[in-house]
Amino acid sequence: MRPGRSSRPRTRTRPRHDDAVDGFVIAVDRGRYTCVLPDAPDGAAITAMRARELGRKSVVVGDRVSLVGDISGADGALARIVRIAERRSVLRRTADDDENTAEGRLERVVVANADQLVIVSALADPPPRTGFIDRCLVAAYDADIEPLLCLTKADLAGPEQVVGYYTELELPYVLIRPDSDLDALRALLAGRVSVLVGHSGVGKSTLVNRLVPDALRAVGVVSAIGRGRHTSTSAVALRLPRTPDGDGDPGWIVDTPGIRSFGLAHVSAESLLHGFPDLVEGTVDCPPNCPHTPDEADCALDAWVAAGKADPRRLASYRRLLASRAGEGDPREVERNPGDPLAGS
Ligand SMILES: Nc1nc2c(ncn2[C@@H]2O[C@H](COP(=O)(O)OP(=O)(O)OP(=O)(O)O)[C@@H](O)[C@H]2O)c(=O)[nH]1
Numbered sequence: 001m002r003p004g005r006s007s008r009p010r011t012r013t014r015p016r017h018d019d020a021v022d023g024f025v026i027a028v029d030r031g032r033y034t035c036v037l038p039d040a041p042d043g044a045a046i047t048a049m050r051a052r053e054l055g056r057k058s059v060v061v062g063d064r065v066s067l068v069g070d071i072s073g074a075d076g077a078l079a080r081i082v083r084i085a086e087r088r089s090v091l092r093r094t095a096d097d098d099e100n101t102a103e104g105r106l107e108r109v110v111v112a113n114a115d116q117l118v119i120v121s122a123l124a125d126p127p128p129r130t131g132f133i134d135r136c137l138v139a140a141y142d143a144d145i146e147p148l149l150c151l152t153k154a155d156l157a158g159p160e161q162v163v164g165y166y167t168e169l170e171l172p173y174v175l176i177r178p179d180s181d182l183d184a185l186r187a188l189l190a191g192r193v194s195v196l197v198g199h200s201g202v203g204k205s206t207l208v209n210r211l212v213p214d215a216l217r218a219v220g221v222v223s224a225i226g227r228g229r230h231t232s233t234s235a236v237a238l239r240l241p242r243t244p245d246g247d248g249d250p251g252w253i254v255d256t257p258g259i260r261s262f263g264l265a266h267v268s269a270e271s272l273l274h275g276f277p278d279l280v281e282g283t284v285d286c287p288p289n290c291p292h293t294p295d296e297a298d299c300a301l302d303a304w305v306a307a308g309k310a311d312p313r314r315l316a317s318y319r320r321l322l323a324s325r326a327g328e329g330d331p332r333e334v335e336r337n338p339g340d341p342l343a344g345s
């Protein structure tokens with residue numbers, strides 16, 4: 001149905017395309033955007049291109065868009081994205097491929113409108129790296145997305161060490177082992193868009209496959225993107241299956257195969273601190289504009305930690321991130337802390 005267009009005056013705020021339908025971007029690949037209609041969740045995926053009127057605005061996975069043109073989802077059909085809805089959250093990273101050049105330092109939007117960042121970390125093989133988790137926490141807090149710690153390989157090691165490290169944060173976590181059901185995790189994913197990040201080998205692919213079995217994906221995203229062409233995408237949204245007894249929206253997970261970490265050069269030193277809520281209170285006695293670096297003799301964080309108010313490893317981790325942001329990252333950092341197997345990003 002198309003409401004009487006001609007009788008309506010056009011204003012700056014009035015959408016230009018009255019007949020556009022809402023779409024949700026689930027994959028991006030070389031100028032082609034795969035979208036689904038949130039109102040017809042089981043309908044065919046739609047391939048779309050950007051309309052010229054979008055200008056230079058980028059469209060990323062998770063974007064809520066307005067679509068016009070052929071939205072049938074038929075083979076060869078092409079729709080156009082004419083609008084991008086205001087984003088509820090923006091998960092960014094500074095491309096860490098080349099932090100020393102202007103292009104390399106460009107911040108990139110990874111996913112729009114995510115509600116949750118699921119940090120996947122193995123409890124053993126490979127051992128957990130809190131440096132990586134801390135980095136992800138900064139990205140999550142910076143993007144205003146809730147973090148969830150997903151600890152895999154719980155059959156190989158206990159969570160005490162990692163969980164102990166984060167006691168002050170009251171970070172929610174779930175334990176995953178091969179034989180465990182995923183009900184607790186599914187409950188936390190329901191009704192939300194969750195981005196999964198993790199190092200190589202932590203079991204993220206295994207987990208994604210368990211959450212969204214290959215069979216389900218074969219008829220969804222992958223076929224929509226086109227045979228084998230999806231390899232270059234950096235993020236793909238996968239609809240979680242409805243559970244037999246579950247009512248409501250089971251949610252979406254966004255897998256990020258190409259993203260191993262978050263460059264944080266775009267995060268200010270102040271925002272960086274928000275990833276360390278256990279340290280924030282300790283900075284009230286710092287001199288004005290304290291850089292909180294180890295060479296700042298008056299930085300109150302050392303006393304804060306010495307008084308037992310926060311874990312010294314957390315301060316060390318914060319300062320490592322500070323240093324890496326300033327382009328002073330030292331790859332030998334991990335080896336210089338041999339006593340702390342949890343360190344390292
Ligand atoms: N013991 C144990 N092994 C697991 C578990 N989950 C995954 N693995 C194994 O860990 C290895 C790595 O799992 P993947 O799912 O490939 O890990 P990944 O994070 O996707 O890593 P990439 O494939 O490099 O992206 C595989 O041999 C899995 O079988 C688990 O809960 N417990």
Ligand SMILES: [Zn+2]
Nearest residue numbers: 286290292299
């Ligand atoms: Zn300070």
